[in-house]
Amino acid sequence: MRHIAVIGSGPAGYYTAEACQKQFGAAVHIDIIDKLPVPYGLIRFGVAPDHQSIKAVAKRYEAVANSENVRFVGNVAVGRDVSIAELMTLYDAVVLATGAPADRPLDIPGAALPGVFGSAAFVGWYNGHPEFATLRPPLDGPGAVIVGNGNVALDVTRILAKTRAEFAGSDIVAHALDALDMSRIKRISVLGRRGPHQIAMTPKELGELGHLARARPMTDPKDFPPAADDALLEPGMRKSVAHLRDFVRTGSGPAEITIEFDFFAMPVAIEGDGRAERVIVERTQLDAQGRSSGTGERYTIPCGLVVTCVGYATPPIEGVPYEHGRGRFANTEGRILPGLYCVGWARRGPSGTIGTNRPDGYLIAEHLAADMVDGSRKAGRAGLDALLVERSVEVVTFRDWLTIEAAEVARARDGAPREKFVDIAAMISARG
Numbered sequence: 001m002r003h004i005a006v007i008g009s010g011p012a013g014y015y016t017a018e019a020c021q022k023q024f025g026a027a028v029h030i031d032i033i034d035k036l037p038v039p040y041g042l043i044r045f046g047v048a049p050d051h052q053s054i055k056a057v058a059k060r061y062e063a064v065a066n067s068e069n070v071r072f073v074g075n076v077a078v079g080r081d082v083s084i085a086e087l088m089t090l091y092d093a094v095v096l097a098t099g100a101p102a103d104r105p106l107d108i109p110g111a112a113l114p115g116v117f118g119s120a121a122f123v124g125w126y127n128g129h130p131e132f133a134t135l136r137p138p139l140d141g142p143g144a145v146i147v148g149n150g151n152v153a154l155d156v157t158r159i160l161a162k163t164r165a166e167f168a169g170s171d172i173v174a175h176a177l178d179a180l181d182m183s184r185i186k187r188i189s190v191l192g193r194r195g196p197h198q199i200a201m202t203p204k205e206l207g208e209l210g211h212l213a214r215a216r217p218m219t220d221p222k223d224f225p226p227a228a229d230d231a232l233l234e235p236g237m238r239k240s241v242a243h244l245r246d247f248v249r250t251g252s253g254p255a256e257i258t259i260e261f262d263f264f265a266m267p268v269a270i271e272g273d274g275r276a277e278r279v280i281v282e283r284t285q286l287d288a289q290g291r292s293s294g295t296g297e298r299y300t301i302p303c304g305l306v307v308t309c310v311g312y313a314t315p316p317i318e319g320v321p322y323e324h325g326r327g328r329f330a331n332t333e334g335r336i337l338p339g340l341y342c343v344g345w346a347r348r349g350p351s352g353t354i355g356t357n358r359p360d361g362y363l364i365a366e367h368l369a370a371d372m373v374d375g376s377r378k379a380g381r382a383g384l385d386a387l388l389v390e391r392s393v394e395v396v397t398f399r400d401w402l403t404i405e406a407a408e409v410a411r412a413r414d415g416a417p418r419e420k421f422v423d424i425a426a427m428i429s430a431r432g
C-alpha cells in the first residue's frame with residue numbers, strides 16, 4: 001500500500017488521483033484535501049457561469065472521486081488545520097495542487113483605491129466563492145476599465161455586458177445577477193499593452209462578444225498591422241484577429257453598451273476622491289522583439305470600476321521552497337523535496353486550459369512510481385483522521401458534497417442548473 005495526499009481538488013488534483021489509480025491500481029490510498037467544503041477549484045469558482053458546457057467537465061472526475069481508494073477531505077486547509085510537515089509524516093507522498101488563487105497586483109499608484117479589483121476577486125464574486133461573496137463592486141458606472149488581453153479579461157467583459165435574460169441557463173449567483181441587472185455601466189474599455197497580434201484571447205470567447213444582445217465590441221483600424229501579416233499567425237490566433245478586424249466594421253452604430261478594445265495602452269495611475277474615478281493611460285509602442293514601452297502620450301478614461309486581469313500567483317506555504325519571481329513552488333518537473341511534489345497551476349504558474357493539467361497529473365504519477373517503494377509504514381488516512389478529530393475540524397466528504405450539490409440543484413431558479421451556496425456554514429449545513 002502507498003499513501004498519497006493531494007492538496008487541492010481542482011483539475012490538477014483530480015487528474016493526479018486518476019493517474020495514480022492507473023499507476024498503482026488498488027495498492028494506493030489517495031486523500032484529496034481541500035480547504036473548501038466543495039470540490040473542483042476553478043471549475044466551480046473560475047470558469048464563467050455562462051459556460052456550462054466547460055463546467056460539465058467536473059462530472060468526469062466523479063468516477064475517480066467515487067472510487068474505494070480515493071477520498072475527498074473537504075473543509076481542511078493545509079497551513080491552517082494541518083501543516084505540510086505533519087502531512088509528510090503521515091503520507092508517503094504529498095502533492096500540492098493548490099492552484100494560483102492570488103491576484104498579481106497592478107503595481108501603479110491608486111491600485112488600492114476602492115473600486116479596483118483583481119480578477120480572482122471579481123470572478124469569485126460572480127461565481128459565489130465564499131471569500132468574495134460580499135465584494136459589492138461599484139456598478140454605478142458609466143465606465144469600467146478591464147486591464148489585460150487574455151480570456152479572463154473577456155469573461156469579465158462579457159459578464160458585465162450581458163442582460164439578465166442572457167444569463168438564462170447559467171449558474172451565476174443571485175447576488176451578482178441582481179447587482180448586474182441594476183448596473184449603469186455603458187462603456188467597457190479593455191486595455192492591452194500590446195497590439196491585436198499579441199493578444200492571448202481565443203476565437204470562441206472573442207466571437208461571443210459579437211453576439212451580445214445590447215453590447216457592441218469596437219476596435220480601431222489604426223491598431224492593426226497590414227491584413228497580409230495575419231497569414232503569418234497560427235490558425236487559432238488568425239481566427240481571433242479576424243474577429244477583432246470584424247469589430248472595426250460591426251462596431252459602428254448605436255448600442256446600449258460599447259466595448260472598446262484599447263490596444264497599445266498601459267495604465268499608469270488610477271485616481272479618484274476616495275474611490276476609483278479615472279484611469280490614466282499611456283500609449284505604448286513595440287520594439288523589434290515585441291516588447292512594449294511608453295511613448296509619453298497620456299490620456300484619461302473616466303470609470304468607477306477597474307478589474308485587473310494581469311495574472312495570478314500561488315500563495316507560499318510554510319516550509320515549502322518557493323520561486324518568488326514566478327509566484328509558484330520551486331520545483332523540477334513537479335519534484336520539490338523528497339516526498340513533496342506540485343502539479344497544475346501550483347507547478348507551472350497560471351497558464352493553460354483545464355486539459356493542460358492532465359499530462360501534469362500523469363507526469364507526477366510517473367515520478368511517484370519511480371520514487372516511492374511499496375509497503376508503506378506511514379499512518380495515511382487513519383493518521384489524518386485522528387489529527388482532525390483531535391483538532392475538532394469538521395470534515396466534508398464526497399458523499400456530503402453530492403448532498404450539497406443536490407440541495408443547490410433543488411433550490412435553483414428558473415432554468416438555472418443550480419443556485420450555489422456562497423458561505424461555508426451554509427454549505428456545511430446543507431449536507432444534512
Ligand SMILES: Cc1cc2nc3c(=O)[nH]c(=O)nc-3n(C[C@H](O)[C@H](O)[C@H](O)COP(=O)(O)OP(=O)(O)OC[C@H]3O[C@@H](n4cnc5c(N)ncnc54)[C@H](O)[C@@H]3O)c2cc1C
Nearest residue numbers: 008010011012034035041042046078098099344345353354
Ligand atoms: C477566471 C478563469 C476562467 C477560466 N476559464 C477556463 C475555461 O473556460 N476553460 C478552461 O479550459 N480553463 C479555464 N481556466 C483555467 C483552469 O481553470 C485552470 O487551468 C485550472 O483550474 C487549474 O487547475 P488547478 O487544479 O491547478 O487549480 P485550481 O482549479 O485553482 O484548484 C486549486 C484547489 O486547491 C485548493 N486549495 C488552495 N489552497 C489550499 C490549501 N492551503 N489547503 C487546501 N486546499 C487548497 C483550492 O480550494 C482549489 O480547490 C480559467 C481560469 C480562470 C482563472
